[in-house]
Amino acid sequence: MAKPPNEPLIEFKNIAYRHAEELAPVLSHLSFSIFKGDTLLLAGPSGAGKSTITMLMNGILPSNGSGVLEGEIDWFGTSSEKWKSGEISKRIGVMFQDPESQFCMTTVEEEIAFGLENLHLPRKEMKERIHYSLSHTGLEGFEKRTIQRLSGGQKQRVALACLLAMRTEVLLLDEPFANIDPLSRKELIETLAHLKEKLGLTLIIIDHDLNGWTDWINRVLLLDENGTIGLDMPLEEALHTHLSSFEALTVSLPLHLTLQKGNSQLYVLEDQWVKQLSISERSQLGDQLNTGHQKKEFGSALMELRNSSFDAGNQAILEKINFTLSEGETIAFCGHNGAGKSTLALLLAGLYSPSSGDLLLRGKSVRTYSLQEIRRRIGYVFQNPEHQFVEHTVEDDLSFGLKIQKLPDQEIRERTLAMLKAIRLDGFQDRHPLSLSQGQKRRLSVASMTIDDLDILLLDEPTYGQDAGSMKNLTDMLLERKGQGKTTVLVTHDMELIQSICDRTLLLSKGKVQFEGTPDELWELGEETLNQHGLTLPPSVALRQALGGHKHVASYH
Amino acid sequence: MWLHTINPSIKLLAILTTIIVLALFLDPVLYLVFWIGLIIITFSLSTISKKTWALLTAPFLFMAIGYVWTAMLFPYEALLENEQVLFEWGWLILTEESLMRSAGLGMRVIVFSALSLLFVLTTKPAVFMLSLMQQLKMPARLAYGIMAGYQFLPLISEEFQIMQRAQQIRGVGRPQTVKERVSQWKSFVIPLLASAIRKAERTAVAMESRGFTGEPRTHWYREIPLRKRDAVFAALLAGLFIVSFTVSSIMK
Numbered sequence: 001m002a003k004p005p006n007e008p009l010i011e012f013k014n015i016a017y018r019h020a021e022e023l024a025p026v027l028s029h030l031s032f033s034i035f036k037g038d039t040l041l042l043a044g045p046s047g048a049g050k051s052t053i054t055m056l057m058n059g060i061l062p063s064n065g066s067g068v069l070e071g072e073i074d075w076f077g078t079s080s081e082k083w084k085s086g087e088i089s090k091r092i093g094v095m096f097q098d099p100e101s102q103f104c105m106t107t108v109e110e111e112i113a114f115g116l117e118n119l120h121l122p123r124k125e126m127k128e129r130i131h132y133s134l135s136h137t138g139l140e141g142f143e144k145r146t147i148q149r150l151s152g153g154q155k156q157r158v159a160l161a162c163l164l165a166m167r168t169e170v171l172l173l174d175e176p177f178a179n180i181d182p183l184s185r186k187e188l189i190e191t192l193a194h195l196k197e198k199l200g201l202t203l204i205i206i207d208h209d210l211n212g213w214t215d216w217i218n219r220v221l222l223l224d225e226n227g228t229i230g231l232d233m234p235l236e237e238a239l240h241t242h243l244s245s246f247e248a249l250t251v252s253l254p255l256h257l258t259l260q261k262g263n264s265q266l267y268v269l270e271d272q273w274v275k276q277l278s279i280s281e282r283s284q285l286g287d288q289l290n291t292g293h294q295k296k297e298f299g300s301a302l303m304e305l306r307n308s309s310f311d312a313g314n315q316a317i318l319e320k321i322n323f324t325l326s327e328g329e330t331i332a333f334c335g336h337n338g339a340g341k342s343t344l345a346l347l348l349a350g351l352y353s354p355s356s357g358d359l360l361l362r363g364k365s366v367r368t369y370s371l372q373e374i375r376r377r378i379g380y381v382f383q384n385p386e387h388q389f390v391e392h393t394v395e396d397d398l399s400f401g402l403k404i405q406k407l408p409d410q411e412i413r414e415r416t417l418a419m420l421k422a423i424r425l426d427g428f429q430d431r432h433p434l435s436l437s438q439g440q441k442r443r444l445s446v447a448s449m450t451i452d453d454l455d456i457l458l459l460d461e462p463t464y465g466q467d468a469g470s471m472k473n474l475t476d477m478l479l480e481r482k483g484q485g486k487t488t489v490l491v492t493h494d495m496e497l498i499q500s501i502c503d504r505t506l507l508l509s510k511g512k513v514q515f516e517g518t519p520d521e522l523w524e525l526g527e528e529t530l531n532q533h534g535l536t537l538p539p540s541v542a543l544r545q546a547l548g549g550h551k552h553v554a555s556y557h
Numbered sequence: 558m559w560l561h562t563i564n565p566s567i568k569l570l571a572i573l574t575t576i577i578v579l580a581l582f583l584d585p586v587l588y589l590v591f592w593i594g595l596i597i598i599t600f601s602l603s604t605i606s607k608k609t610w611a612l613l614t615a616p617f618l619f620m621a622i623g624y625v626w627t628a629m630l631f632p633y634e635a636l637l638e639n640e641q642v643l644f645e646w647g648w649l650i651l652t653e654e655s656l657m658r659s660a661g662l663g664m665r666v667i668v669f670s671a672l673s674l675l676f677v678l679t680t681k682p683a684v685f686m687l688s689l690m691q692q693l694k695m696p697a698r699l700a701y702g703i704m705a706g707y708q709f710l711p712l713i714s715e716e717f718q719i720m721q722r723a724q725q726i727r728g729v730g731r732p733q734t735v736k737e738r739v740s741q742w743k744s745f746v747i748p749l750l751a752s753a754i755r756k757a758e759r760t761a762v763a764m765e766s767r768g769f770t771g772e773p774r775t776h777w778y779r780e781i782p783l784r785k786r787d788a789v790f791a792a793l794l795a796g797l798f799i800v801s802f803t804v805s806s807i808m809k
Contacts (some may be wrong), residue, residue, distance in 0.1 A: 060762050086770035094766045100712060101756040102763035104705035106683045113778030114701075118768035120775040127778075148711060162767065351722050371730070380726045386748060387716070387723040404728045434751065448727070 008033035009170055009202055010057055010092070011074040017052055017227075020066035026052045027227040030071070034170070039196065039203045039216055041235070043251045044223030046437055046467065050206050052227075054174045057204070058092040059083065090119060093168030097175040099155035108134070108150075108158055109143040115166045133165035137191060151337045153184025160188070164195070170202045177207065178465040181337075181493035182536050186212055208467045209252040211539065214268055222249050240266050252468040255539040259285065274546050282547045289544045296503055299327035301363070302456065302487055303348055308357030310343055317343045319511045320357070325456070330478070330488045332498045332519075335508035336534040341491045344508065345458045348489065349380040376405070379454040383461045385445035386434060394436070394444060395420070395429035401452040415451060423447045423477075439470030446477060457481065458489040463497055475501060495538035498522075507533060559786065560603040560675070565685040566692035567787040572672050575794050579668060585657060587805035588664035594797040595671050605678045613678075617670035621663035628659030682707050688781040690774075698771035705760050713753060720745055 011033045018025040026049040034040060044050055055061040059080065062069040073080040075088055096102045105111040109130055116126040134140055137157045142150075147158060156176050163171055173192075177185040189212045196203055196216070205213065220238045222231040222245060230249060231242055239246075243261060246253055256270045267273035277285070303325040310318040318340045325331065325348065333341040346352045347359065350366055359366045366374065382388055391397040399416040420426045423443040428436065433444055442462070449457060459478075463471055478501055481488055492498065498505060498519050505522045507515035514533070515522065523530075523541045530536060537545070579591070599605060632655040640652035686704050689695040724741070725731060732738040 055762070058766055060765060064762070064765065086765075086768050089766050089768045094763075096759065096763055096766075098756075098759055101709075101759040103708065104701055104760060104764055106708070110683065110779065114764075114769070115767040117774045117776065117778055118770070122776050123778060123780075126776070148708065166767065346722070349726065351725065372728070375726070375728045380723075382719060382723045382726075384719070386752070387720045388727060389748075390724055390727050390729055390744070401728055434748065 006036055007077055008035055009076055010034040013072045015071035018068045029228055032221060032232055036202055039218050041217045041220045042204060042206045043208055045225055045250050048223040048225055049227040054172055057172060058094055059088045091168055092170040093163035093166060094172040094174060095159045095176045097178050099152045099179060102159055103147050106146060108145050108147060111147060112162050112165045115162050129165040133161040136164055137161040152180040156180060156188060173205045175206050181534055183531060183534050208250055211254045214254055236268050239268055250467045250469050255543050286544055286547050289540045298329045302327045304360040306358045308354035310347060311355045317511055327487055328485045329503045330482050330501055331504045332490045332492055332502045333506050334535055339508040340511045341508050342460055345489060345491050349378050349458050350374045377455045379449035379457045381446050381449050381459040385441040388445050389433040392432055393430050394425060394433055397433050398448050419447050419451050439466060442470060456487045460491045463494040495536055499538040499540060509533060558602060558604045560679040563790045564781060564783055564787045565680045565688040568676055571791040571794050572676050576669055576672060583661040584805050585660035585664045586808050587801045588668045590801040590804045591797060592668045592671055599675050603679050610674060613674055614670055617666055621666040625659040625663040628662055687779060691781050697773055709756060
C-alpha cells in the first residue's frame, strides 16, 4: 500500500465549480490526485457534488454545462484544456447509475460497437474486442440480445463490457448498484475485482455503501455537504481514525465494522476479525445478532387468494396461488425479477383482477366492495415515488386522501401538520413534491399512503437507491405500523430489511410459490438455493454463521 | 425474407418515387391493378402477418370509403355539365366521370397505404437509421439521437401505465368521461415530459462519455450493403407500374 506515488492520472488543483443557476458553489477548494492502480471510494451525502466531480473527471463538464469552473484539472499530466473534445473519454470510462438510460442501441453487440466505432477501429478488431469484453463480463452468448429486455444487473454488465471493449484505463463507477438487487451487486463487485487484478485498471467508485468493497478499496475520499474534502486517506487508516465520519456522511458500513465501533483495535477484513474473537465474545455477539423470529400467531385472515392465476396476453404470470394474509403481520415477497412478486402485490391491491380464482377481503369477494372501499383499506407505494404525487405542493399531496374522505378541514389540517413533523418535512409544505430529494420523496410517498389509516400497505422495493439515513427512517416507519397492529406487504430484495422487520416470507419463482415460512426458515435454505433465486443471506445472518452461531440456528428444528 | 433484406434507403427512395409518379394519375383501374400486384409482392416476399397488415389497412380503407362517398354525393357542380349521367334521384346526380374520380381518390389512399406499410413492416428502425447514415449521409448526431429516442418509447408508455395505477391507488378515480380523461392526461404530461427529458439528458451524457462527438464514422460494425436485389426491387415496382398502366390503357 505504501508504494511510491507515480504520476497522477487525474489531478484536481484547487477546483471550484458553480452551476449557472445557483449562487453557492457545488464544489470548492478541491484538490486531490488519482494514481495508477488506485481503487478509490468517493462518498458523501447527497448534494455534496459527487456527480459533478464525476462529470468533471471525464470532461462532460464544464464543456456541456453552463456552470463556471475555477482551478485546473490535469489528465495524464496534461491540462484538460489541451485535450481535444472526445479524446479523454477514450481513456476514462463511466458506468452510470441508471441502467435504463445509458444505452442508445437495440442489441448488446451494437451497443458495444457504438463505442468502438467512436474509436474508429477497423471492423475485425471490433469483433475481437466485443468477444473479449463479453467473455470477461460473463455475458457470452448475449451478442444479439435486446438490451431493454435484460435485468438491471445484466444491463450494468453490458455497460461494463462497453467500457472494457474500449480499453479505458480508468473506470468511474457512478453509484452503479443503486438500482440493482444485492446478488447482482455482489457478483458485479467480484467481476470488477477480478478485472482490476487482471488488467491493472484504476477504479473510482462512488457509492454510499461500503459492503463488499472493504477487501480491495485502498483509498477513501469523503466529501462533506459543502463540496469540500472531509477526508482523503488510505481506507484502513480512515477506518481506524475516523470511523464515525463515515456514518456522519451517510456511508453504510459493513456490519462487522459497525460492531467494532469503540474497540481499540480495528480489523478491516471480516475473516481476521472473526478469527481473533474469543469463544465467549462469539457467543455474545451471536446472541446479539439473533433477533429471534418466533412463529407468531396472527389474527384472522385479512385477505385470501384462492387458486388465483393471472395471465398477461398468453403468458401465465401467476399460477394457482393460494395465499392468506393475516391481520397484523409483516410479510415479504421475494424472488427473481419476473417471478411474479409485483404482480401478486398489484393483485392484492386490487389494481389487477385475477384471471381465474378468487380474492377475498375479510371473507368476502373483493368484487362485492366498491372501488372506494378498497382504496380506503389498501394502499400501495410504488418503486418510484414520483409516480404517485397528485398535487403541486407537499401539503396538498399529503392531505389528498383525507380530502377525498371529506373529513372536516380542521382535522385534515391537524393530521397533515402532525404527519409533516413526523416525516421531518415541516417547512417544506409549499414545495413541489418533485423538487424534494430522493429520500424526502420516498418519505412523502409513504406518508401520503399511511396518513389514511389503511389496514394494508403494500410497498414495492422501498429501499432501492436509499442511503443509510433514509433507510433507517423507512424501517422505523414500518416498525411503527407493525406496533399498531397494521398489516404490511413488502416486495423486496433487501434481505436485511426482511430479517429485521418481517414475520413471514413468500419466495416466488416462475409464477408459483416455492417457499413460505419465517425469515429464519428462509435462510436455512442455504446460500446456494438463495442465490438461485437472486437472493443473498442478510449480512447479520451471514456474520452469525461465520461466528459459529449457525449451529444454534440449525438446532431450531 | 427478401423484402426485409432490401437496403432501407433504396426501399425508401423507390417507394417515394412510386408514390410521386402514381400521384400524377387519377385512374382507379391503374391503381387497382397496381394494388393487387403490390399485395402479391408483399405477401409472397415478406413475413408480414396478414392480420397485422389488415388491421393497419382498416383505417385507410374507411378513409377511402369516406372519400368516395363525399366525392360522389357532393361533386363540383361545374364539372357535371357535360358528363354522362348514370343515375339521378332527386338532387342526387351520379355521372360516370364523377364515379371514376371518386373511385380514383379512394384507391389512391389504399395504394399509398399499402406502399407505406410495405416499407414500415419490413424495415427495422435501427437498420433504417444505419442505412440513412451510410447511404444517404445523414449526420451521425441526428441519426443516433433518433435511435436513442426510439429506445425510450416503450419506457414512456410503461411509465404512463404505472402512473395511471399509482394515481388510482391514491383515490383518483378512473376517468369516466372524455373531459376527465383529458384532464388526467394533462396532469401526466408534465411528469412524463420531465422524466423523458431527464432520461434524454442522461443518455446524451452516456453517449458522449463513450467518445461520441458526432463526427462521421470511418468504419462500421454493421454495414448495410447495396446489392443487386435493391435494383431488382426498384425494377419490380417500375415493372408493376408499367403493367398497371398498360392494362388501364387497354381497358380504355
